[in-house]
Amino acid sequence: QSALTQPASVSGPPGELITISCTGISSDIGDYNYVSWYQQHPGKAPKLIIYDVSNRPSGVSNRFSGSKSGNTAYLTISGLQAEDEADYYCSSYAIKTTLAVFGGGTKLTVL
Amino acid sequence: QVQLQESGPGLVQPSETLSLTCTVSGGSISSYYWSWIRQPPGRGLEWIGYIYNSVSTNFNPSLKSRVTISVDTSKNQFSLKLTSVTAADTAVYYCAMAGHGQFTEFDPWGQGTLVTVSS
Secondary structure (H helix, E strand, O other): OOOOEEEOOOEEEOOOOOEEEEEEHHHHHHHOEEEEEEEEEOOOOOEEEEEEEOOOOOOOOEEEEEEEEOOOEEEEEEOOOOHHEEEEEEEEEOOOOOEEEEEEEEEEEOO | OOEEEEEOOOOEEEOOOOEEEOOOOOOOOOOOEEEEEEOOEEEOOEEEEEEEEEEEEOOOOHHHEEEEEEEEEEOEEEEEEEOOHHHHHHEEEEEEEOOOOOOOOOOOEOOOEEEEOOO
């Protein structure tokens, strides 16, 4: 069982906006702004798309955005494209448990 | 830009030691946090541990008793050793750099290498 809770799957048509949630506890997401999001296509390594809750690395599309409220972080993808179909993982610093924790992953399907 | 490449045996016998190396190009291994992360087939990601400044290490408590991470600065490589492996350690193993300051922000990653534990 993963330390961070994500929905198993989300879906939407091209052009839509979707949001993926990532719920932790006060000693990880709640107390620290060290939430990251990763995109993983089948057979590929994960790719960082959001760090420090809402920052995008250079080269990542501005269609990806991140936010946080309390113990829950959110990844929002606007203007869904076929290439966005992938697994998405959140992670956070977690001082009281494993130090670095991941969510179980969310499979995004573009209809 | 920094690139990472994992290498090591793809098959390990139960109860033996899993050994992997990550070769870093395009940057110095003497800086930054360098982590190992694994992903069992069809499952999610698990952080194993990191090494920082070539000597400081920290590990996932669930694996701490079996894990060693070390650096060879002359080769710009860091390595993972996981002892007493079982089938539960079968996974794709990734090495990663923390390129944005906090050690939990993994970027970039190596391509990953599948290690199967089986007799």
